[in-house]
Amino acid sequence: MGTPTLAIIGGTGLDALVDIKLDKREIIITPFGEPSGPVTRGNLFGQEVLFLPRHGYSHSIAPHLINYRANIWALRDAGADSILAVAAVGGIRSDMGPGQVVIPDQIIDYSWGRKSTFFDGTYETRDSKVTHIDFTHPYSNALRQRLFNAASAAKIDVVDGGTYAATQGPRLETAAEITRLERDGCHLVGMTGMPEASLARELELHYACCAVVANWAAGKTDGIITMEEIETNLTGGMQQVSELIKALMSA
Ligand code: HPA
Numbered sequence: 708m709g710t711p712t713l714a715i716i717g718g719t720g721l722d723a724l725v726d727i728k729l730d731k732r733e734i735i736i737t738p739f740g741e742p743s744g745p746v747t748r749g750n751l752f753g754q755e756v757l758f759l760p761r762h763g764y765s766h767s768i769a770p771h772l773i774n775y776r777a778n779i780w781a782l783r784d785a786g787a788d789s790i791l792a793v794a795a796v797g798g799i800r801s802d803m804g805p806g807q808v809v810i811p812d813q814i815i816d817y818s819w820g821r822k823s824t825f826f827d828g829t830y831e832t833r834d835s836k837v838t839h840i841d842f843t844h845p846y847s848n849a850l851r852q853r854l855f856n857a858a859s860a861a862k863i864d865v866v867d868g869g870t871y872a873a874t875q876g877p878r879l880e881t882a883a884e885i886t887r888l889e890r891d892g893c894h895l896v897g898m899t900g901m902p903e904a905s906l907a908r909e910l911e912l913h914y915a916c917c918a919v920v921a922n923w924a925a926g927k928t929d930g931i932i933t934m935e936e937i938e939t940n941l942t943g944g945m946q947q948v949s950e951l952i953k954a955l956m957s958a
Pocket of ligand 1: 795796797798874879880896897898921922923924925
């Protein structure tokens with residue numbers, strides 16, 4: 708295991724870190740199978756960093772088929788003590804329009820059928836007793852604060868807080884589903900936030916999400932949501948995320 712370090716999980720729109728000085732790519736096989744790809748180890752603005760694209764290096768793994776357990780395990784194995792999860796989302800709340808960067812503080816999980824715990828007896832060293840992690844505050848406050856400090860240093864406008872709805876995907880939601888999520892108190896919606904966050908907590912890693920709004924959620928505007936629209940909005944948003952990461956690494 709290397710020294711404690713930050714890992715970045717890239718989402719749609721961030722399949723690679725442009726500025727990383729690549730050291731090596733490590734193929735890590737975990738007791739839970741294979742992660743989305745080899746873990747990239749490199750140097751980013753003077754600090755060691757790990758990187759893993761959630762959907763694979765060629766963006767081919769759908770949200771419900773990602774091996775979340777293998778991803779989190781592999782990053783911990785590679786020496787991560789903190790994980791910054793970058794994620795494309797749909798915006799529900801009025802201040803979360805396309806291109807906006809949001810650091811959520813709560814989650815409601817609507818996903819289903821995903822392997823969502825290390826504590827299910829499938830790995831020999833972890834089957835002795837069932838463990839119920841505390842998940843009152845699903846994101847690491849310490850890592851969130853580091854993000855706010857970086858955002859303010861780099862003068863990047865980020866929304867502090869919001870409830871992330873984790874849906875199953877890969878389809879987008881219906882307008883009625885978004886109305887329901889809104890009634891539930893959700894402010895942004897994505898497909899990969901869970902079980903990523905709770906698995907990180909199970910392994911006692913700091914975990915925070917940097918969400919980039921790719922589109923208004925279904926029914927929030929007239930018309931339909933297109934992949935072209937998502938990609939265009941993500942280009943600008945991910946530029947800000949890159950600046951934010953730069954400031955984070957330089958802090
Ligand atoms: N819903 C769920 N996930 C998403 C969306 C959305 O509207 N946009 C980007 N990821």
